[in-house]
Amino acid sequence: MSNMDVQTWTYLLVGLSFALYIGIAIWSRAGSTRDFYVAGGGVSPLANGMATAADWMSAASFISMAGIIAFAGYDGSVYLMGWTGGYVLLALLLAPYLRKFGKYTVPDFIGDRYYSKTARIVAVICALIVSFTYVAGQMRGVGVVFSRFLEVDINTGVIIGMFIVLFYAVLGGMKGITYTQVAQYCVLIFAFMVPAIFISIQMTGNPIPQIGMGSTLDDGSGTYLLDKLDGLSTELGFAAYTEGQKSLVDVFAITLALMVGTAGLPHVIVRFFTVKRVKDARKSAGWALLLIAILYTTAPAVAVFAKTNLLKTVSDQAYAEMPGWFKNWENTGLLTFDDKNADGRIQYLADDETNELIIDNDIMVLANPEIAQLPAWVIALVAAGGLAAALSTAAGLLLVISSSVSHDLIKKTFRPDISEKGELWAARISATVAVIIAGYFGINPPGFVAAVVALAFGLAAASFFPAIVLGIFYKKMNKEGAIAGMVVGIASMLLYMMKFKFDMFGGGTPEDWWFDISPEGFGTVAMLLNFIVSVTVMQFTPEPPADVQDIVEDIRIPNGAGEASGH
Amino acid sequence: MSEKQKHATAYWRENIRYLVVLLSIWFAVSYGAGILFKDALDSIRLGGFKLGFWFAQQGSIYVFVILIFVYIRLMNTLDKKYGFDE
Numbered sequence: 001m002s003n004m005d006v007q008t009w010t011y012l013l014v015g016l017s018f019a020l021y022i023g024i025a026i027w028s029r030a031g032s033t034r035d036f037y038v039a040g041g042g043v044s045p046l047a048n049g050m051a052t053a054a055d056w057m058s059a060a061s062f063i064s065m066a067g068i069i070a071f072a073g074y075d076g077s078v079y080l081m082g083w084t085g086g087y088v089l090l091a092l093l094l095a096p097y098l099r100k101f102g103k104y105t106v107p108d109f110i111g112d113r114y115y116s117k118t119a120r121i122v123a124v125i126c127a128l129i130v131s132f133t134y135v136a137g138q139m140r141g142v143g144v145v146f147s148r149f150l151e152v153d154i155n156t157g158v159i160i161g162m163f164i165v166l167f168y169a170v171l172g173g174m175k176g177i178t179y180t181q182v183a184q185y186c187v188l189i190f191a192f193m194v195p196a197i198f199i200s201i202q203m204t205g206n207p208i209p210q211i212g213m214g215s216t217l218d219d220g221s222g223t224y225l226l227d228k229l230d231g232l233s234t235e236l237g238f239a240a241y242t243e244g245q246k247s248l249v250d251v252f253a254i255t256l257a258l259m260v261g262t263a264g265l266p267h268v269i270v271r272f273f274t275v276k277r278v279k280d281a282r283k284s285a286g287w288a289l290l291l292i293a294i295l296y297t298t299a300p301a302v303a304v305f306a307k308t309n310l311l312k313t314v315s316d317q318a319y320a321e322m323p324g325w326f327k328n329w330e331n332t333g334l335l336t337f338d339d340k341n342a343d344g345r346i347q348y349l350a351d352d353e354t355n356e357l358i359i360d361n362d363i364m365v366l367a368n369p370e371i372a373q374l375p376a377w378v379i380a381l382v383a384a385g386g387l388a389a390a391l392s393t394a395a396g397l398l399l400v401i402s403s404s405v406s407h408d409l410i411k412k413t414f415r416p417d418i419s420e421k422g423e424l425w426a427a428r429i430s431a432t433v434a435v436i437i438a439g440y441f442g443i444n445p446p447g448f449v450a451a452v453v454a455l456a457f458g459l460a461a462a463s464f465f466p467a468i469v470l471g472i473f474y475k476k477m478n479k480e481g482a483i484a485g486m487v488v489g490i491a492s493m494l495l496y497m498m499k500f501k502f503d504m505f506g507g508g509t510p511e512d513w514w515f516d517i518s519p520e521g522f523g524t525v526a527m528l529l530n531f532i533v534s535v536t537v538m539q540f541t542p543e544p545p546a547d548v549q550d551i552v553e554d555i556r557i558p559n560g561a562g563e564a565s566g567h
Numbered sequence: 568m569s570e571k572q573k574h575a576t577a578y579w580r581e582n583i584r585y586l587v588v589l590l591s592i593w594f595a596v597s598y599g600a601g602i603l604f605k606d607a608l609d610s611i612r613l614g615g616f617k618l619g620f621w622f623a624q625q626g627s628i629y630v631f632v633i634l635i636f637v638y639i640r641l642m643n644t645l646d647k648k649y650g651f652d653e
Contacts, residue, residue: 069624074605077623081597084628088593091635092586096642210625214615224615242609242620251602277653282642286635293628300624556579558646559653 009380010149017187017384018164021391024183025168025176033424036173037104037403043178043274049287051181052271054188054388055396056083056262056288057295058134059141062188062389067364069303070310073233073241076303078251082258082457084289084296089263089465091285095272097472099281100555104273105400106266106464107408113471114479115548117413122486124404126463127266129490131397131404132437133456134267138394139442142387148332148366149383155443161391162439169395169402170431177395178274184388189294191385195369195378196298199305202372209301229304232311237350241307246518253521260527261457264465267396270403278558306364309371314346314357322346325370334360394438402431455497458523462489466530474535475552481538489530496522578649585641589634597627 030036043051061083069076101109107127111120139158146157168176193209200212204225216224230240239245246254262268271288272281314322319337329335336358337346348357366386369379406427411418418426463486470477470485498504500512500519510518517525543549600608605619613621646652 074620074623077601077620080624081601081627084631085593085597088590088631088634092589092638213625214613214621216615226615226617226620242617244605248602252598255597255602279639279643279646279653282635282639286632286639289635290632293632297625297628553575556582557575557651558642559651 004376006149006376006379007151009377010383013377013380013384014150014387017183017388020183021164021168021180024179025172028172028175028179030171030173030175030424033104033407033420033427035175036424036427037273037399037407038270039173039175039178039274041274042276045275045280045283046287047178047182048271048275048280048284049291050185051178051274052268052284052288053291054181054185054392055177055271056268056292056393057188057389058393059138059144059386059390061295061299062192063141063144063365063386064362066299066302066306066368067361069300070307070364071359071361073239074244075246075251076300077244078246078254078258080296080300082255083262084293085255086259086262087285087289087292089259090268090272091282091289093469093472094263094269095281095285096278096558097555098269098468099272099275100278100558101551102273104270104407105403106269106468107404108412109471110464110467110482111408111412113548113551114467114482115545116479116483119467119479119483119486120408120412122483123464123467124408126459126486126490127400127404130265130456130460130463131267131400132434132441133459135394135397135401135434135438136441138390138397139438141390142394143442144362145366145383145386145390148328149380158439158442161387161394161442162435165391165395165398166432166435169398169435170428173427173431174270174274174399177392177399180395181392184392185291187388188385188392189291191381191388192295192302192365193298194381195372195374196302196305198374198378199309199368199372200301203305203308209298209305213301213304225304225308229308229311232308232315236311236315236348241304247516249516250518250521253517253524257461257521257523257527258457260461260465261459261523264460264463264468265457266404266460266464267393267400269464270400271396302365302368306368306371309368310359310364311348313371315348316345318345320344323370325367328370329363329367334363398431398434398438401434402427405430405434455493455501455519455523458493458497458520458526459490461523462493462526462530466527466534470531470534472552472555475549476538476543477534478538478541478544480541481534481536484537485530485534488533489526492529493523493526496526574649574651578645578651581645582642585638585645589638592630593634596622596630601627 034040065079098109103109107120107123110123139161142161143154143157146152147154168180196209197207200209201207203218204212204215205218206212206215216222217228226242230242233241275281275284338356340356346357347354349355366382369382406423410426411423467482467486497519500508601623608619609617611618
């Protein structure tokens with residue numbers, strides 16, 4: 001066994017994990033719409049926490065994040081704080097109340113709380129925009145992992161991924177997804193931690209990466225790892241690793257947009273509809289963040305280890321003596337070397353004129369075990385983990401898309417007389433259509449997918465978060481205010497995004513940004529606009545009917561949550 | 568106002584007070600220590616970490632987790648106090 005190669009190990013581990021997911025899907029088939037939308041409503045808080053963590057941690061968290069941080073240094077903190085701090089908002093401001101409300105989807109809440117079909121449809125459109133942009137990125141991630149580790153074509157990889165997701169999302173709905181996500185959490189966290197622990201021991205002698213990151217190097221020099229990395233970076237003309245380059249205002253705005261966006265993402269919110277009681281919703285938010293924090297506090301350590309290793313391995317070394325992983329990744333086009341001064345050595349520098357090496361962010365986590373010369377099974381494990389992360393998130397998003405269509409559009413808006421069985425079929429068919437569309441975008445990614453995934457948070461922050469928070473904490477908020485707020489919020493976010501990301505409406509450079517805020521951080525401004533518009537419009541329009549105000553009183557009290565229902 | 572409504576109002580007021588305190592801490596560790604006062608805190612060291620950098624990439628996340636578990640405890644007690652436990 002010990003001399004099995006990476007390829008064989010990868011087939012073995014990926015094959016085993018896929019067999020596990022399919023087995024779980026068959027065991028947990030959905031029999032009713034309640035099973036399909038909210039897994040029957042009886043998921044335990046720990047299981048729901050694991051499922052939420054897997055749902056949340058996507059290909060971006062698993063594959064890209066540590067790489068982004070490795071290249072951004074301190075500036076990468078926006079993702080770490082932004083994507084975890086949102087759970088505090090979710091646990092304290094949203095999850096318990098939405099669970100008490102007890103419906104199936106986010107548009108369900110918006111539609112009922114604001115007693116308006118228009119509000120429901122606006123919410124459905126926001127949910128579809130956010131979810132589709134996000135899911136396309138996941139399918140692409142599946143394709144990248146397949147192509148690098150199983151040496152199949154990226155497109156074949158996407159199609160294999162589509163079939164797997166299709167199988168358990170369509171068959172099992174939320175019930176199938178929940179229990180496969182529990183398994184996927186275990187696979188992905190194990191796959192992330194094993195190489196991190198190995199490398200931490202290798203570099204610092206400490207097995208805990210979070211501590212290793214702040215320890216001295218294990219080479220007898222007594223130098224702290226972070227000081228070493230700061231030194232290496234500045235020598236090559238880069239900013240010191242622990243210093244930021246983004247403006248203070250922008251770091252602030254991006255972090256807030258990501259936090260609020262996290263709390264407003266429909267596929268995360270619906271997970272809290274699957275537990276039995278309000279206190280279980282709070283508890284599963286706690287479990288979810290704890291389980292997410294394991295990866296999120298390890299990722300910055302991985303970033304430091306990988307960046308230091310990379311600089312030591314490539315900087316000013318002879319190209320001919322580069323190890324095998326260098327050539328492997330060159331073949332994928334994610335790493336390119338151009339010997340500008342023809343000295344046969346790799347000059348990796350901050351200055352674009354003289355820099356000879358371009359490295360894609362996504363390589364860092366995937367290549368890290370190879371760079372550190374870890375055993376073949378560890379490298380294969382990372383491939384299985386990346387797939388688990390991408391598939392679990394894709395499945396959660398597909399469920400949001402299908403329930404928005406079958407429940408909010410068909411059942412609640414256009415065909416209220418549809419039977420339970422008919423609705424279940426509609427849910428399955430819309431999940432299938434959604435998988436096919438997502439697969440299409442995975443194979444033919446519009447140039448802007450990567451950019452839009454980051455912006456999906458801005459869109460969620462600008463639309464859902466204010467409407468839901470006001471709906472709970474501000475009894476007098478009415479439909480006119482909420483609808484105007486959502487429309488202004490999402491429209492201003494879309495306009496800013498199109499102007500500064502896609503060069504429409506005259507385009508613009510960072511110098512033209514409003515208040516020095518990048519499109520990624522603009523969600524914060526759009527969210528504030530939403531709040532201001534909602535509250536202003538509310539002053540001039542009739543207050544909500546008494547029965548709606550009674551509902552608000554009722555969701556503030558935790559007991560008697562009953563079962564989530566669609567009626 | 569019925570007994571139940573009085574309880575509900577008092578429960579909600581205490582809940583809001585918890586939220587204000589917990590969210591102030593949430594704000595202080597991330598936006599405060601990790602961003603606004605990062606440079607000042609960086610002059611203090613925690614082993615190999617500069618303190619502001621540590622808060623931004625490690626410390627704030629630990630505090631977030633603790634905050635949610637504290638909230639769970641506080642709310643469970645509050646539910647019992649007002650008879651909203653189940």
